[in-house]
Amino acid sequence: MSIAEPGAGALTPRSSRVVAARKLQRRRGRDKAERFLAEGPQAVREAIAAGAVDELFYTLDADVRHDELVDAAQTSGARLRPVTDEALAVLAETVTPQGLVAVCRFLDRRLPVEAKLIAVLHGITDPGNAGTILRAADAAGADCVVFGTDSVDPYNGKCVRASAGSLFHLPVIRGADTAEMLDVFDETQILAAAAGGEDLFALAANGELDAPTVWLFGSEAHGLDEATAVLAHRRVGVPLWGGAESLNLAVAAGVCLYASASAQRMRL
């Protein structure tokens, strides 16, 4: 149990702290405060480990079930905000946040100096897809994920949840201009994921995935626009060997990122 006991002093939905935190559900509110929300024990645990938690809202029930998280948040310097169930419900975007919602500071945005594997998302507006790609990039050991032109905000609640904690594991560049970002990486092989592009596995077999690589992913519905696709050195696709016309975007991105990561490691 933590020092601040919820109950009598618990914040309600109308409390100014709750009202202020709720504004972080929208991009404008996040941009203004440079803060975002993470909910549920897994995300809160990762946020604490990343030293990102500014405030932790928690119910009486969560203080009992997840007391080690409440304690860890306090130790990390977060302000504790005991809340009523009703207040938590307005802060949370899912029905199962288990009584925990953290206000987190925007994360480190610096590009890593020596990067071998980078994912750039261009025009990806579906937060679930974007978060799942971020999770796959993290799993494959990528050095960085860039949310480029017209892509969803990585701090969008759905994206944070789909990333399953990966948002806190590796540098995530937010609101970048895709073309400018690719210019920074001009020493690196840039591959555009494109339906009908060169066969990914043929490249792998030829040793052409061993070099440091930036993968460029477009939207599931429309792919990459031509003006962006031409910025890549090659267009590469996951071959469709059966009857499917296309792959789910996050699955395709996972297959591409792992093909690169395994080729790079095999070479070591």
Place this chain on the structure above:
Amino acid sequence: MSIAEPGAGALTPRSSRVVAARKLQRRRGRDKAERFLAEGPQAVREAIAAGAVDELFYTLDADVRHDELVDAAQTSGARLRPVTDEALAVLAETVTPQGLVAVCRFLDRRLPVEAKLIAVLHGITDPGNAGTILRAADAAGADCVVFGTDSVDPYNGKCVRASAGSLFHLPVIRGADTAEMLDVFDETQILAAAAGGEDLFALAANGELDAPTVWLFGSEAHGLDEATAVLAHRRVGVPLWGGAESLNLAVAAGVCLYASASAQRMRL
């Protein structure tokens, strides 16, 4: 434009045909009628190509925008059912079915005689994940997908949509007992996808993915139960090279299936 013009004679939500078709939204209704629903132009097109459409419900608007599909359905022997917008709304499960819902006959369930790549879903209850794996298996050129013990119904509307037409492309075995099914494949290498299992890419590098393979996938939350996992010859995992604790299930399945498919093709 088709022969049967919607408008005056269009079926309403209370029409017996609409009421009967709506029962296919539930598993009990599907089991009884041996029919299921597919909605939207992409799924309807694939269903017609598979010769599976029994009835096509369509609005006046859809008859104009998708007249080639309405004609093709009629040519394939489907009965045409012009409906009001309200009737279509009760039949559809999404907000964008573009005026088309087809009643489809259950598909061919036979196991292919010579299979090189098979996916078995065990205890996968999320229809979105299951449909996305089905789509990935189709893309990778798998011969068959088995929905085993405690897995969602492949004819569930969400699963049909997530499969993006792949349900109609390859044999899908429904309601199988996972253990009995694996027994059928006892001449084939059975690999259980398991977090912390042998490194998928090490197996690929050693030529151990070249043989005909059955992949066994468990639920995202709980993995495979031990009693099922022991039925596999080996436990194999997608390595986690970064900070992520796990991968999205459909992404992991896609990476595994493509690792096998590419290894098998490379050997040819």
